[in-house]
Amino acid sequence: MAELTTLPRLLLRNARDFATRTAIREKDRGIWQSYTWAEYHAQVRDFALGLAALGFKRGDRLSVIGDNRPRLYWAQVAAQCLGGVSVPVYQDSIARELAFVWNHADVSVIVAEDQEQVDKVVALRAELPTLRFVIYDDARGMLHYKHEWLKSFADVQALGREFGRTHAGDFEAAIEQGQGDDLAFVCYTSGTTGSPKGAMITHANALETAKTAMRAEDFRLDDDYLAYLPMAWVGDAFYTLIMSIVVGFAINCPESPETVQRDLRELGPTLVLAPPRIWENMLTAVQVKGADAPPLKRRVFERFRRAAEQAEILRSEDKPIPLGLRLTCALGEFFVYGPVRDQLGLRRTRWALTGGAPLGPDTFRFFRSFGVNLKQVYGSTETTGLVSLQPSREANPTTAGRPCPGIDIKIGDRGEVLVKSAGVFRGYLKNEDATREVIDRDGWFHTGDAGFIDPRGHLVIIDRAKDVGALSDGTPFAPQFVENKLKFSPYIREAVAFGDQKPFVTAMIAIDINTVGNWAERRSIAYTSYMDLSQKPEIRGLIRDEIRKCNETLPEAGKVRRFLLLTKDLEADDAEMTRTRKVRRRFVAEKYAPVLDAFYGGGDEVELVTTITYEDGRQATLKSRARLEDVEEAPVRG
């Protein structure tokens, strides 16, 4: 066997060297079913040969849509074995977005999880000229679908076994032909502006980034990882496919999206990757359970929680922890921290990562103080998911960590973070202009994020570079910085801050229906809907207090002066956010132009006319009135 320059070659190595080790588990019928690397290899081979029999060739593209299922992962690797490219898509995308991606990437085969996903493809069939076959995993409800181009995963594998009999060695030969420079993935970034762009990631990108990750972090052969994040996200491709195949550790697929929390606990993964929202939800769950506990338990919990917090603060400031506190913490480990970690499924977790968006310092500190080695990571699709990472001893809630070994970072114009590494992608598919915009002549990738390197050598991200502006008096203004502070409040789900070229800072706020709803119920405030709740005077008061708290941590000029509660949440389906829940700032500013005018032109009320897009593409308009509020009694008017 030649050098291990592609994922399929590594798969062959795993099938040989780790034949009897578990490669992937799937919870099915309530039981964890395991597949060894030898079985993983056999499944991939049969499917790949089936694809070959159907005419799938080198360079062809295969897309997967659905939840994290072993067969969807095998399909991706199978395509790569034949020299094809995997194009995972977000299953919650609306039809128009799906059609765009499938057409743009010239996808010829789509592997869909079940009837629900197949129906989406069937509805778009006429618009997808390059599509040749749709293959489904779960046959349930598919009995009456009679299309030439529709096949079951099992049938394709059976076809592959048949084909393999007459074409012995084809599979291995195809892998042999694969080179490091071949494309492995095209991952679409939803992009805060315009159409999605397909980032081309080669096998070399993938394997080099994997090497970097192994130098920066502790991966082990006997690790367990739970694959529950969207497959279309580069992070899932990186950990579930690339790292698992490179290192050889086991991937675990939850039973259904609803059972993730329970599956997490049963499994106790040793590595955990989760976006801030999941950590916040876990913390809320702990707090709710804590509040419901009988008084004695609650007091014990509170006592040890405070001790852990004190110790964590001392530790982060590199101060010695007094003996008494250390003893309390040791006791707490036995009575509180350990059991809580066990309940959350984090008992075996050696390290846990959070990334994609900032995590509130309180949440961050809570997990660290309870003995979860939580750290921040920074990366993007274009860098195969990894740029910098916090070493375990330097974890903190403010930085994005140290640049990983082999990755060069420098700060360019306007404070933009530039990255150079072997993991930097090859470019955007069929979009040379966009590629030239982000990769300069010297090979530096322009991340579009504004940041700086702190004295310790950690990277700190402030905002998207193009969003950093200045108030009319010249004070620099980074909207995301303000928004993140606002979003640390449990009652605020989304916030959009304005202030560039304006006299003061304002914010549109989308409340969190769960926490605010709960708050309202406890005070016997009746409400019927999100819209109704968001315009209650009591809720405006609640949010005003939250903003005041947040303002205390902001410089005088950067304080939020006026705000408005939106009558609906910001939605990716309405193009207000990206699929990874980043605000599409320009679009939102245009869409809510009347609000902006009212913010700075005075006026206490504004009519919101918003268009709502349903998942199937239907649209409806919603008219509502929303009040503008001043944060302080005597507002500063421009």
Added chain:
Amino acid sequence: MEIREVSKTFGGVQAVTRVSLDVTKGDIVSVIGPNGAGKTTVLNMISGFYHPDSGRIALGGRDVTDLAPSKIAELGVARTFQNIALFRGMTVLDNLMLGRHVHMKSGVLSSFVYWGLAQKEEVRHRKRVEDIIDFLKIQDLRRRPTGSLAYGLQKRVELGRALALDPKVLLLDEPMGGMNQEEKEDMARFILDVNEEWGTTIILIEHDMGVVMDISDRVAVLDMGQKIAEGSPDEVRANPAVIKAYLGDTKGGGAREARRG
């Protein structure tokens, strides 16, 4: 299944009068009608809960008119109820396992020892129950007490409990009653899937005309205890007697007059 001229009176009330219904194997047949038309009574007679005063009911050529409900269940007839009838304090899993009860053969003693046959049997039944859990997509609810579930989910669990019997004929009494549109669509999907995947014959009672017309092979309409129409959804929709029973007599304007009086 064959239902021949069945009648039932409660005291002086003639609930059902000489209703006949032929149900072909593998069909979805709906019984619709206004409140008090006798729909549930017909269902109760099929499941053996009531015995008809006259007429006969046959299942696969065998007369089942006077059999006890438990005997009829053993013949492969399962049902759900208009008002959910689950064990609220028990988990979803236990409720479904209970549905397997008719198929369990181990006696008290062998179950107590739980070794050998009894264990094998338990595993076999659990496997079947897991299939149903997977089918109805309620994996996350396995260990939840049914009483704590939302109404729509309880209905789904009740369907699961009926399916656990491995029925040849499934009787559903207003499976979509009290549901919102999304829940109704889900339930309709499940009913169609049960029918398709396992070839189960389904007789259902429903108020929601839209859903009934979408999923049924045949529809029978009852009014005042009598069958006034039967046929394919399209035929029934066009039937003047049905329109009259549902929308009232257009010429009479009775309701308006009554209010005036």
